[in-house]
Amino acid sequence: MSKTGTDKKWDHRSVDTAERLAAAARFIGPGKEVKAADTVALLEAVIRAGDRVNIEGNNQKQADFLAECLNKVDKSKIHDLHMVQSAVPLPVHLDLFENGIAKKLDFAFGGPQAGRVAKFIKEGKLELGAIHTYLELFGRYFLDLTPRVSLICAYKADRQGNLYTGFNTEDTPTIVEATKFRQGIVIAQVNEIVDTLPRVDIPADWVDVVIESPQPFFLEPLFTRDPALVTDSQILLGMLCLKGIYAEYGVQRINHGIGFLTSAIELMLPTYGEELGLKGKVCTHMILNPHPTMIPAIESGWVDTIHCFGGELGMEEYVAARPDIFFVGPDGTLRSNRAFAQTAGHYALDMFIGGTLQIDKFGNSSTATANRVAGFGGAPNMGCDSKGRRHSTASWLKCGAEQPTLDRQLGTMPRGKRLVVQGVETFGEGRAPVFVDKLDAWELAENAGLDLPPVMIYGDDLTHVVTEEGIAYLNRCPDIDSRMAAIRAVAGYTELGLQAKPSETRALRDAGIVKTPEDLGVDRSRANRSMLAARNIRDLVSWSGGLYNPPARFRNW
């Protein structure tokens, strides 16, 4: 029965890691420190061709120095890397493919590099693994996409190699845990090496190398929306949402997307929301980055709790001064954490509301276009019905109970459903119709050789569509034909909208499946900027009592 005692080795990974670190030992000083000038040589010592490599680069904090250095390695030795990382927003991320160093990509968000990703796929420079939602990619880090080497970033390290990730902790703990405990190698760029950290976020045991980078890591204010740019049309949509959805369902636990519609809603909580008597009844618990446009609602006492995916430039002092609302460490600094925020986003939210570029006639939506592999970040994770959820809230029960289709799925068994709302003007950017017969995602799938069209939110997860024409309560539709008719009814003058039959729309309105602004008692004439609690960035600063410190590009005074 003795099946072992063979010569099989079970420690290839740790032996290999030890060999790599031994080869790099001459660069590594006390406290695991490597000089910035030695970074390229270090990477050449610890990375092998074909390795799975993670560069911390979500949509805000970027391990940009390490990414630049990776572009400079000898590609005759290091090539065919498989990059697994949240996002590829920096040119250097795609340069790796241009330069023949990286070959394959698994990611969640492309941002400004989305066009290059598509182009490189076509040219055969980049093999696409898959597009994920963040939490999904994190899950795979612990199963079949574990990084061999991770290049991460932190604000500070101490002399032992402990890291402080502070306000923008974001993805760091997840990447480090997956890498280090599968015997991989963790290399951190930090802005500064100090004697004592404000707090320890990552224990030194989990880090192999610390490099003080020549300049602070790149950080983008991705969640700042200037109230001055909110349009009357967005305000109308916001009023429809507040009256027809927030009030109708009493939704307390919410994620807002990063568009101007949800900024408008945030800015109308202390005005129109107050008028509707919603204070304390909606938006009390939020999963959000620290949006500056939330300041008036927070100051007016609407919000109990906000947990954050990441930070937001300029909001550091404000957040530190509002520890009753935000998750803040003993050092007084925000603790953000994308994995836990997305976990709460998936399982603890009653509503996700955001926008999209296209919605097809069935209700499937995507921000992908034919030549841009954009990815969807956290939207699929929060913008779906979390089927594993077992706790109930009033809004979740109501949304579920309204479905006439549930008996065809579960028999007599009841179940709730998350509200997934898309708010769009019928014609979007560049006057392109948002409602389409077929998503451009089909063409992208063709171009990029994907198994499936990249859909951001699937039609059966989408419960409400809001346009300037009104709200389609898709969860109330008895079948897909009715759902398609409800979508057409709010699709305005798009080609799809023009196919709506007045009699059908009338019947949907009578059934409460479609509601126009008039049906909802929302006065279109009031939809103007006087509805906003703050009308520009300066107002937000004022609301914050001077604590909000907007980046220069948002200041015009």
Place this chain on the structure above:
Amino acid sequence: MSKTGTDKKWDHRSVDTAERLAAAARFIGPGKEVKAADTVALLEAVIRAGDRVNIEGNNQKQADFLAECLNKVDKSKIHDLHMVQSAVPLPVHLDLFENGIAKKLDFAFGGPQAGRVAKFIKEGKLELGAIHTYLELFGRYFLDLTPRVSLICAYKADRQGNLYTGFNTEDTPTIVEATKFRQGIVIAQVNEIVDTLPRVDIPADWVDVVIESPQPFFLEPLFTRDPALVTDSQILLGMLCLKGIYAEYGVQRINHGIGFLTSAIELMLPTYGEELGLKGKVCTHMILNPHPTMIPAIESGWVDTIHCFGGELGMEEYVAARPDIFFVGPDGTLRSNRAFAQTAGHYALDMFIGGTLQIDKFGNSSTATANRVAGFGGAPNMGCDSKGRRHSTASWLKCGAEQPTLDRQLGTMPRGKRLVVQGVETFGEGRAPVFVDKLDAWELAENAGLDLPPVMIYGDDLTHVVTEEGIAYLNRCPDIDSRMAAIRAVAGYTELGLQAKPSETRALRDAGIVKTPEDLGVDRSRANRSMLAARNIRDLVSWSGGLYNPPARFRNW
């Protein structure tokens, strides 16, 4: 516009925490150490009536000393606590309600206390918040169920208060992060305070108090199944699964439940699995506790990766000697982490397979009975279709493509689906029929005042049912009537099974929706214990080369 400058305070939580810790200061020595004898007094100083309190107590590692001490506090001062915790398996967890110290419970798993939970609800001693799946509860820790005080456990602390959670890290990092960064209080019981930790798992900054407990924390071998107890019937089911599902779909990324069926499957990988040519094609990536019954498959080279929710008593040395397979720290010890394992379980698995006590005629299933509030642990999270998933694998695409119902949900848009398999003998424990007209969960909901019957896996998430009669491929059913017929067809001599019409079953077999062992070419006569690669615990020890060290109760030699 200056809306602030009011007297509103924004630091109630941190001020309150500081006051509580000041009241406890006389007990807290250097290194945050409190003497075990002072624990009750400490808890009285830092806990207030009505607090939300977490006691680390998942299904294995237990902060049992702290739980005992909490039962001894002065209940005239400390009462109406709201307990939020993964599990309540220990008598002391329920004693808190009996003793009038706790009032409300939000949890995921009841285990042996399930009956008392139900009884206390009826008697008005316990108000049930909700039953969750673990990851869902963790999500709520970061939004609307954040603990004010958490009582956790670790193996060791050092003199600064850093913690070593080692082999059974499990829930600790999640609880601590949610509590400490919302300015709550973290109290750790440790088995030992030492000068130097094998590795730091939790930084001292995140911990307020460390107590060396009088005895090591309680740890249960919950995932050990003795091969000697595997029955021929379970072996038949296992053969059906391997040929009709594992081979049919080529499923690589799997979670196995803790029952004997999945143990049988694990033990047949090197035998029947090998015969079917499945090595390297199925079960390569697993999310599992370190099941001893996985040893033969691991030793035979079937497995690439296992990430663990928690540890398993007796498997310490074996896991340490197999770092190529398991997640192991620089100190050579397993790193388990329930939050990340469940994240991978939700998003990176292609199949969940487990058992249940009851399945209703629609396919909804539950382990709840009329008088036991049991909870479901991780099953709902892994045993559901993860709607946010966007990456594809062959088995996921195949399972999705087989659904004739998808066009009624998504129009022409394709999508994959996770395999969710329930393997049951038609008559289960105590010869009770597993297939029933109506789940006992309805009666429990009535008894416990729940909004919904507690369903473990919903019918629309369940894709396959396996019994000794054969396999029902529910994902291939065109509608709910067909699904109900397919369930009846494999329900054997249960009352539900007796309602199956032979002509209907014949048609389902012709359509490939139901397959009997004969249809699958599985020879029932071969379903006996000679199929098992290990037939008892001693065989497992032998397979492990002596590295597996089973707890005494599993040893009979």
